[in-house]
Amino acid sequence: MAKLSAKKAAQQVKAQVAKASSPVASAEAAGLGVSAASVAGAVGAPTIDTQRIVAHVKKAGAQSKVATAILSVIAALICALLAAIVIYIIGSGAEKAFDIAFLTKPPSQFRAGGGIGPELFNSFYLLVLTLVISIPLSLGAAIFLVEYAPENWITNAIKTAIEVLSSLPSIVVGLFGFLLFVLQMNWGFSIMSGALALTMFNIPILVRVIQQALEAVPRDQRDAGLALGLTRWETTVHILLPCAMPAIITGVILSAGRVFGEAAALIYTAGQSAPALDFTSFDLSSPSCPWNVWRPAETLAVHIWKINSEGVVPDLTAVSNGTAAILVICILAFNLIARFVGRRLSRKLTAE
Amino acid sequence: MATDSLSNVAASTANISLGEHAATRTSALGEVAIKTEDVGVFYNEKSQALRNVSLTFHRGEVAALIGPSGCGKSTFLRCLNLMNLEIPHCRIVGSIHYHGSDIVNDKINMFDLRKSIGMVFQQPNPFRKSIYDNVALAISRHGMASSKADLDERVERALRAAVLWDEVKDDLNKSAYALSGGQQQRLCIARTLALDPDVLLMDEPCSALDPIATRAIEDTARSIADSGISVIIVTHNMQQAARVSDTTSFFYLGEMVETGPTERIFSNPSDDRLKGYISGQFG
Known part of the structure; x- marks a missing residue:
């Protein structure tokens, strides 16, 4: 959701910048730029120029994407680690583990086939x-x-x-x-x-x-x-x-x-x-x-x-x-x- | 010695059967239920939260304690059943006369005392049990029921007294959490009434409720008082105090400023602070 609203704000700001190409409207654009920035949750003094806001919103969006990606990868790694260990252990022991004789017989000292x-x-x-x-x-x-x-x-x-x-x-x-x-x-x-x-x-x-x-x-x-x-x-x-x-x-x-x-x-x-x-x-x-x-x-x-x-x-x-x-x-x-x-x-x- | 007489009284109250108790209630209308003299509370050695409160409460009456937040009205209320003593380092001074003895002493049997001075809290706090068990638990823990049938009867009587019986009689085994907020609050009232108290303390019982549920609680408070119990209700809602109470006491900054019949307090207040509070200048 945060990502969405940041994108929206970036678009709004871009629109304002387009309007602001005429010098007369530049003051108005600065004001609008600030309001767009506050929508995006950015903190700034009222004199902030629109270019910087656009850059900031873009940067924040990119950072958020990267951070989310890193965290997802870490979470996935942990799950994969667990899955790999469990699958490996159960896989290599399955033959014995699902054998009733193995589960009930006492262990043997020297010969194969103990339980x-x-x-x-x-x-x-x-x-x-x-x-x-x-x-x-x-x-x-x-x-x-x-x-x-x-x-x-x-x-x-x-x-x-x-x-x-x-x-x-x-x-x-x-x-x-x-x-x-x-x-x-x-x-x-x-x-x-x-x-x-x-x-x-x-x-x-x-x-x-x-x-x-x-x-x-x-x-x-x-x-x-x-x-x-x-x-x-x-x-x-x-x-x-x-x-x-x-x-x-x-x-x-x-x-x-x-x-x-x-x-x-x-x-x-x-x-x-x-x-x-x-x-x-x-x-x-x-x-x-x-x-x-x-x-x-x-x-x-x-x-x-x-x-x-x-x-x-x-x-x-x-x-x-x-x-x-x-x-x-x-x-x-x-x-x-x-x-x-x-x-x-x-x-x-x-x-x- | 004082303790002995109190626990005897409390024990005998518990043993009175319904018929007799109802009779004593009617005859006890207007009798002094509880009287405080110069009661003060210290939360630690330095800060005194409440000072010199002297009030008298009668059976069959609803008494309202009003005042802005933090003025000590809840603190005072929690003295009357010694719930303040559950707070570490809290100390009560002065004297509280109840059934002929002063309950502000170390030897008091708090468990008997709280059985006959019931309390209802700001947030409805039913136990995470069935409706039936919510009421039955304390009855059986105090050994008041002689048989299962007696227990059933006591539960029903308590729920009727709290005007809840008709709404819940068909699903007594349902979780208390399935009830609405107002119903939960009346269940909490029923739970205390089940122990045959002669004083009922209510600490802003409606602050978490909507106007309709509030009205139901107020009517319940009135009918409980009419049965001969002394009801003491803390509220920051002046309309509520005016609607439901016979006497009103105004607390401000840890002191009891003015007390009197509710009508007089609201129509002709004498203290400037009370005048200011009623006219909405602060609070």
């Missing part, structure tokens, strides 16, 4: 466990920070701590988990160690998401609750959280995508070995029981890292490609689900 069944299960199990631990903690922290915390240095310290935690490299979180959970607590490489390391990694993201969701609830909703004699807690639970829920759910699912693809924090906590799982076993102390949280559990992302760095199976490229494809498909699915659920929920809560 990623336990890794797939471990990834989801670890994710669910991490969310079960981190959602209540983050919810509590965010509600405290938004609704209760007084403005003082302690609150600021907490906020800074959360920010610092969110910028810690995940390998550092992993090594810290190794020291604390694996060695100090003597839990060994286990799902519990991994889930707690991932919790440390996930909490700052979740706290921020929930904080923003709560802050986005209009003030008047709080006032309405308090003015009805509800306590701050009742107001939060019955009025603010339902309002913030779509944004919270979206944030949780997006953070789940990050947790699901995390490798560095798990290498030294959940371990790099995947004991074959026996889904009929409910003996929580057995290393082959899938629900045992004290067994080592390699996830999809760790599996990719491991077979590429020390794998000896002959088909390791195919296995790695297939695993990567599955990982990417799962994370894409998380993102799409997040968008869908978020939109659906907010429509349900607001309009109708």
